[in-house]
Amino acid sequence: MTKISIRIDEALHARLNRRADAAGVSLSHLIRPALEQAADPARGYVFSSQDEILATCIQILSIVATGIGQQSPKALEQGMADARAILAERGLLAPEATR
Structure with missing residues (x-):
């Protein structure tokens, strides 16, 4: 599996971590579906x-x-x-x- 690094502001990072913790998953697990959707031409993309x-x-x-x-x-x-x-x-x- 490839590893990526992105920069986000601290407030967004904190919110994402809280959501991941509440769901009982890792931060990577939480955001992976959004990345998959952005890359799937059949589903459109974020915008x-x-x-x-x-x-x-x-x-x-x-x-x-x-x-x-x-x-x-x-x-x-x-x-x-x-x-x-x-x-x-x-x-x-x-x-x-x-x-």
């Missing part, structure tokens, strides 16, 4: 739920934008400008993309 939510949001927004664009191109243009301004305000848009 898959966020990716799935993002993908769904993009699909929904694309459908809405298409509908609005067909009804009122001017409203779509204004909405896109407002969205770019909000994204730029929050630092979620590259500066050159705000032009």
